[in-house]
Amino acid sequence: MIRLLVAALVLGTGCRAPEPDDSARDRAGTKARKAAPTGRPGRVEGVVRYEGDLPSPLPVNLTGPHAAVCDSAKGVYEMSVVRGPGGGLANAFISVEGVPQGEARGPQTRTIAIDDCVLKPYVIDGTVGDTLEIRNEDELVYLCTLGGGPEAAFKQGVLPDRSSTFQLDRPGGRRIDCTQDHPWLKGHVLVARHPYHAVTTASGRFTIEGVPPGRYTVQAWHPTQRQASAEVTVPPGGVGRVELVYRARAAAARPDGGRPDAPTKAAGPAVDDAH
Template identity: 30%
Template sequence: MKPNPLFRYPAALLIASSLLYGCKSNSVETTQSSAKTGAVPAAEPVYTVDPAVATTILGTVRYTGAKPKPQLVDMSSDPTCVAAHKGKAYDESLVVGAKGGLGNVFVYIEKGLEGKHFATPTAAVTIDQAGCWFRPRVLGLQVGQTLNVVNSDPVTHNIHPMAMVNREWNHSQGPGDPVMHRTFTKQEIMIPVKCNIHDWMHAFIGVVDHPYFATTKDDGSFTLPDLPPGTYTVTAWHETLGRQSITVTVTASGKAMANLTFAAK
């Protein structure tokens, strides 16, 4: 009978077995250690602007060309909406002031803040359904900031943000229903909003990963305060006229103007 070759090298087998067991043991210990510690990536440090050097960008967005005639909106499908406007409601997609200022323009810093992480505001932003309009029509909020959705009307509305980057959602809200609370997790400019019940109701939401944005007033003015000194691309967005951008450099404790103009189409 030939001897079993395994018994020729008992020492070698013992060493190999020990090494194999040792590797498995170390692997198990490492896995268990990681599970116990529950290591989580460190959060990005929050950038805070030094008040001693904080700057401001301000300006006006203007409209040039023939001022459009007010367009009546047909609300006849809902008598309550007609009554809210005493029979006459006008389209608000193009709001031009007496001196050519353009309202409802979303203005924000597009470039110049790379690498900076800002705290999420604790205060909520509100969009109301009042008089069968969304109020405000154009609004902004930061990523993760709470959006409160309110219905102040005696009729049921529906709010439907048609997001492409964030999650799209669609909810009805009746008279007296509780406030809805929603958030957006990614930057997206802009998110169109509609009411599936009243097809003339529209709004636009700008979601930005920093606090430097504004909606122009009816006279076209805006202010972006408390910026760190630097060079920035300021971009203005309008729902029918498109986008315009301008590069602005602002020094410590200084102010800079960012005036933009949209031409009639």
């Protein structure tokens, strides 16, 4: 088991989502293709943990015409880190990078629900070519879009007990934005070029099936944390196990005397903006 200790502290909502730059991805892919042994695919199993004091709650702008009926959403969205039993970190996107071309998989539909004015799950993964379905389980009407700026998808109305769909046509992180009249209602979809990805469960665990044998880089990303990575080896038909740990840094340990939950720089490959 490989253990990576990362001093990772809370960032603002402009946190960036993982998509390695082309040169890094090409180098990783070339190295993996040269080193990968032949044999039956295996899987990657692991856990992401958060150690230390939890970050301060995030400010939640619970305003708008439906704020009164959505009061329960505040307690959900102010939690920047959801830590489960054993310190497991929920809602972390995991990607195995440098995997050679494996078995082709057809497009899938990834579903996220709006329930009690909350996006569930808050973080969802997908592959280029998949479809994102947003299903409304409330009695309210929502307007949702994907991404931001000039590349944002057209807003779609999501009626009660109905769904709207968006195409995941490019890799990287994109924000799920249903903030019109509900300014807190945001989520994240992380889109990979390949199918070797997952999102951690409430206990911080994940499993990625069908990984060709070889040595790869496992990357982790969380909406309020820096990116982390570790190496893993998948034997033919076997299991590669990995553990990644985000560790809070005490204020006294900061040379600049900043807050414990202030942003801090961490190493990692170049990434695309999550919009």
